Each structure stands twice: as structure tokens, then as C-alpha cells.
Amino acid sequence: MNENFEDRDEVLDTVRRFERMVAHNEPVFFDLADFENIIDHYTSNTLYDKALQACEAAIAQYPFSTELLIDRSQVLAMKGEYIAAAQQIEDVAQLDPDNPDVAVTRGIIATQKGQFSEAVAFFQQAVERAPDRDDIYFNLGLAYQSWQKFKSAAKYYKQSLRLNPDNDIAVQELLYCLEVSERLEKNLDFFRHFTDQDPYSALAWYNLGQAYYRAGKYDEAVVAFEYAILIDAKFYDAHGFLASTYVSQLKYREGIEEFKLSYAEGEPTAEALCNIGECHEKLAEWDQARRNYQRAIDLEPDMDEAWFGIGIVLNAQERWFEAIHFFRKAVSLYEESVEYWLALAAAEYQVGNVVSAIEAYERASQVAPDSKDAWLNWSIILYEQGNFEGAIDLMRNAVEIQPGEAELHYRLCAYLLAAGRYREAYQYLENALVLDFDKHRLLFEFFPELESQRALTRLIEQYRK
Template identity: 85%
Template sequence: MNENFEDQNEVMDIVRRFERMLANNEPVFFDLADFENIIDHYTTNTQYEQALRACEAAIAQYPFSTELLIDRSQVLAMKGEYSAAAQQIEDVAQLDPDNPDVAVTRGIIATQKGEFSEAVAYFQQAAERAPDRDDIYFNLGLAYQSWQKFKSAAKFYKQSLRLNPDNEVAVQELLYCLEVSERLEKNLEFFRRFTDEDPYSVIAWYNLGQAYFRTGKYAEAEAAFEYAILIDAEFYEAHSFLASTYVSQEKYREAILEFHLSYEPGTPTSEALCNIGECYEKLAEWDQARKNYQKAIDLDQTMDEAWFGIGVVLNAQERWFEAIHFFRKATELYDESPEYWLALAAAEYQLGNVISAIEAYDKATQVAPDNKDAWLNWSIILYEQGNFDGAIDLMTNAMEIQPGEAELHYRLCAYLLAAGRYREAYQNLENALVLDFDKHRLLFEYFPELESQRALARLIDQYRK
């Protein structure tokens, strides 16, 4: 079910027609290839409930199609209905025991259940029966990736791409596996080879651009995306990636132009508008930034990044009261972002809403316990309130989570000194100096009054290289 369809628009038309017929309770008639396209569309977008409905409609029309029965089994597996999936594929195996898709489907069920060695064995069996099928190697890659064996996963994704260089999902998974195993730099040649073999392949240049982009080779990425666009000016994803490449190099004006080319004329996407808003924000052109963020929200009310963006713009203009509304909305839409909670906490504190600020910092540390800024900023509030013991407890908690973070040790030292707990303070200072001597300057940046403490200066001198 991992076919690549040349014309996405054609597939979308078929999907829309299918959905209209279902909605109007009309009889549903499509040829077998159309049903395959519909099912594939839904599974690619992880819409398994709809995929199953499409399977049922298709099987009602073509009850003897083993392909559809296999599709149904795979969809059931993806939905987590393993016993129904296994039952379905065993029925197919009775009818057609040598069909490689029987082994593929058993492999998919095993992968979904986390039985990775069994999955690999099934896929290998399928590959022996059908050595030229890219989807089998792709599934092998997925099984190894789920098993956290990224080197093996990369090997099979490559095999899949040699057979079908246009499988965009395989490219993304391969890039991910190479990145995680820190081997992307060494594998750039693999992506370059496709452009050498077919210099007019838009996909080959696009994939090469992504590989360069991920390794931080922005000039090379830029050139690759430009080649892709030269071959096909309406390759919108290439425009989008070229824009992101400009953003990474802080070329915001160029990025804005490219983001405007990253969608069909007259049909901007919320994502593109949000990105344009962010570029204007980086250029400190607040009105344009806010305008584009607002347009993104008008298209998609659930776009948390755009709500957050407007908050950032208002915050930069010191309009904290208004900013809070937008930061809150961003956290409601996506409460797993420490950045959103930190921004909300800082804006609340600017308005003197100490309790709300503390609540937001608390939430930030729950979402991202290893975000040191959340702990440091929260502790400053307690310190400024004269609650030295509270600030000390907070830093002690943070250090348990991140014992190697020197800044936390220095800050704890300052709070202990403020509380008059000198012996503990000097102990923590020693730890901090051993971890990162140069960061001792932070101590005096935050607390200039400490510069006059002779005992402190003497201790620091002892650790000076």
C-alpha cells in the first residue's frame, strides 16, 4: 500500500467523490485502482477509521480481491486490532499462500505489536519472493527503526530508495535515521548519486537539498533547492525548503519571497503565512508580522505558533497585558511547549502577577524539566520576593535533574549567600568552578554586590587556571 501516485490532485478528486457519496448515502462504485488510491491516501495520513470504511466499501464491490482483503488486514493492524488483522490475513493465506503480501502483512502486524525480530523475518521472507518491491524494504526499514536499530533501518531505506527514488516518506525516515545515528554527513554521497544519475530529476535535487539542510550546509542546500525549482517552478515544497534555508542564514527578506512562492497562487497556507509572520518578526517589522500571523489564524484557528507569534510581537512592544491573551491561547492549543509557558510567565511577571507567573514557570518545568531557564527564572521571582529558602529548594531540585549544569550551581551559591548559609555556598561554588570556571562571571552579573566579598574572590582565584 505504499504506491506513489504521480498526480496528487487526481487522487484528491477521487477521495472527495468517495466522501460525498458516503455523506449522501449514495451507492459507491469505483474501479479497483481508485479504491487502492483512496485507501492509500487515508493510511498515508493516518486516518485509519476512514481507510477501514473505504476497505469495506471496496470489498462489498470486489469480494474476491485478495489485494483488498490484504489492505483491510493492514489497516486493522494499524488501528491496533491485531487479532482481527491476523484472522483476516490467515483467511487470505488459505486462498493464496505464496502471495508475498501475506508475509508483508504478517510483518506489519508484528511491527505494530512490537515483535520486531518476527517482523524482520516475515519481511525477509517477502523480499525473497518479490526482490524488486521497494515497499518491502521500506517496511524492513520501519521495523528496524521501531526496534531502535537505526543503522540497519538506514540500510533498508536506501535499498527501498534505489528501487523507488520518489518515495518521500522513505527519504524522511532515512534522513532521520542517519541524523540520529550521526551518520548523515558520511552519507551525503548517497543522495548526490541520484542527481548524478538523473540530473533532471526534481525529486533527486529536492532530497539532496534536504540532506544538505540537515547537515547545516546551507549554501549547498540553497543550490540544490534552486535546481529543483529550475526543473519545476511549481514544486511548492522546494520553495518552502529554500525559504527555510534562507531563514537559517538570517536572510529574512529572501525567505519572505520564497514562502510566498510555496503555495499555489491565491491559496496561501496557514503554515506559509505563519512563517512569513515570523520573518517579519525577526526584522522587527511588527505590523507586518502581526498581520501575517493574524491571516494564518483566520485560515486555521488551531495554529498555536501564530497565536504565540502575535504574543511575541506584543511582548516586544511592551504590550504585556495584550500579549498574555495570545500566550494563553497558544498554551491552550499546545500545552507541551516550554517556550510558550516561559513567555507567558515572563509577561505575567512584567504586570506584577506573581502567582500567575509562578504557575506558568511551574508548568514549564513539568513540561521540560531539563530546561534550565525555567528553573532559573522561577527562582529569581522567589529571590526577589525575599523567599531565599524557596529559591534554594528550587535550585536544589533543578540540580538533581541537571547535575552537570554549572549555572544552576552558581545561582544556588548566590541564594545560599543571601540566606547567610556561607559554608554550603562555598561548597557549591567549588562544584561550579570545577564544572565551568568561566561561568563564575554570571555570579557577578546577577549579583554585582558579591564582587566585594573577599572570601569569594579568594576561592575563585584558587581555581583560576
């Protein structure tokens, strides 16, 4: 494991040196392996423009390297420049037709274009020529995954990991495919096999821990991560995952201690500080929570989770005016979070900003039309303002979008009763009772006076199982 960190540091040093030379317009000179590492670093971080720049610099120095021409073709494909990518790889095929990377690159281009069956055929050709290369099986996995064929994808990711257990991206993609196809439980043995084979591999224990964690087997995950850390005390990602496992078990104190070990001493990451802040928040330790969130923002000003965290802390202290500022910032950094919009809307309403609250609920319902809370909370404002028709229309819309959500039917029934439209109200009440009888209590929580209405209670009794 430590070797990996050393290799990674060496690669980062090389990348920095390359960037300095480019920035200062100095002549760039590296050996071929260094260029390969630089290009690989950029592509694995999806920095395709920089990867292409590195390819051009490398080809200027090594114009006859087929590896670099292949790299260039693959980077062009990832940038979506398919014609240039195809042209480049055909040029290489003229020079070296039996090179398995020609078939691999054709497969990558086809995958990027969404031509999945062609991609698979190309990768299978490559496997015939180079049966021991883990990257080819990995690309087969990616093609099947993009094709939404998760079972086949998992099969090839496994084959890739048998050849190279150190490929963390393959582990993540395999776990995702097994989760989506609901086959993670059945495949835990696959991860156990690596720890059986090499009980002193920190990485094998770490990967097993992740599998247990994703399967919700937190006690087993804790043991696996502890083994990884026992073998390599500076395995920071294992500390981070162990901390997250403790959080899932609601053990926030233990979580805080592990998050503090998830980075090199004196070099906290914004993510770790944000997680520590959240643990303190769950323990209602507001000052420590806010302090850690603020330190995360100091390190990474665009960290929306930390801005949101401070908003939550202020909200819990009923400091709504201040909370609004932080929720607005979180929303400006990440507009796709329904959670952020709902928190902002509630805080705006608390201070009497009705129009702003309604706007925020409207945005929440656009971002996540299937969020019942967005519709319910928005409709309450309209109802409390005496706008019964507005509240009814809103709930009709919500019921149309989520016809299986009993709570929406009950609320629509309540608003119709308030507007004196009994026949319609009973129609929605019947729907709600069929969907979830027990939730009829919500009706009386919302309108306690309804319990005295005989016709209503008679109708409810008919549906009692």
C-alpha cells in the same frame, strides 16, 4: 514532478467523491484501482477509521479481491486490532499462501506489536518472493527504526529508494535515521548519486537539498533547491525549503520572497503565512509580522505558532496585557511547549500577576524538567519576593535534575550566600567552578556586591586554570 501533482489531484478528487457518496448514503461504486488509492490516501494520512470504512465498501463490491482483504488486515493492524488483523491475513494465506503480501502483512502486525525480530523475519521472507518491491524494503526500514537500530534501518531505506526514488516518506525517514546515528555527512554521496544519474530530476535535487539542509550545509542546500526550482518552477515544497534555508542563514528578506512562492498563486497556506510573519518579526517589522500571523489564524484557527507569534510581537512592543491573551491561547492549543509557558510566565510577571507567573513557570518545569531557564526564572520571582528558602529549595531540585548545569550551581550558591549559609554556598560554588570556571562571572552579575568578598574571590582564584 508535475505528473505527481496531477496524480495527487486525481486521487484527492476520487477521495472527495467517495466521501460525498458516504455522507449522502448513496451507493458507492469505484473500480478496484480507485479503491486502492482511497485506502492508501487514508492510511498515509493515518486516518485509519476512514481507511477501514473504505476497505469495507470496497470488499462489499469486490468480495474476492485478495488485495482488498490484505489492505483490511493491514489497516486493522495499524488501528491496534491485532487479533482481527491476524485472523484476516490467515484467511488470505489459506487462499493464496505464496502471496508475498501475506508475509508483508504478518510483518506489519509484528512491527505494530513491538515484535521486531519476528517482523524482520517476515519481511525477509517477502523479499525472497518479491526482491524488486520498494515497499517491502521500506517496511524493513521501519521495523529496524522502531527497534532503534538506525544503521540497519538506513540500509533498507536506501534500498527502497534505489528502487523508487519518488518515495518522499522514505527520504524523510532515511534522513532522520542518518541524523540520529550521526552519519548524515558520510552519506551525502548517496543523495548526490541520484542527481548524477538524472540531472533533470527536480525531485533528486530537492532530496539532495534536504540532505544538505539537515547537515547544516546551507550554501550547498541553496544551490540544490535552486536547481529543483529551475527544472520545475511550481515545485512549491522546494520553494518552501529554500526559504527555510535562507532563514537558517539569517537572510530573512530572501526567505519572505521564497515563502511567497511556496504555494499556488492566490492560495496561501497557513504555514507559509506564519513563516512570513516570523521573518518580519525577526526584522522587527511588527505590523507586517502581526498581519501575516493573523492571516494564518484566519485560515487555520488552531495554529498555535501563529497565536504565539502575535504574542511575541506584542511582547516586543511592551504590550504585555495583550500579549498574555495570545500566549494563553497558544498554550491552550499546545500544552507541551516549554517556550510558550516561559513566554506566558514572563508576561504575567511583567504586569504583576505573580501567582499566575509562578504557575506558568511550574508548568514549564513539568513540561521540560531539563529547561534551566524555567528553574532560574521561577527562582528569581521567589527570591525577589524575599522567599529565600523557597528559591533555595527550587534550585536544589533543579541541581538534582541537571547536576551538570554549572549555571544552576552558581545560582544556588548566590541564594545560599544571601541567606547567610556560607559553608553550603561554598560547597556549591566549588561544584560550579569545576563544571565551568568561566561562568563564575554570572555570580557577580547577579550579586555585584559579592566581588568585594575576599573569601569568595580567594576560593574562585584557586580554581583558575
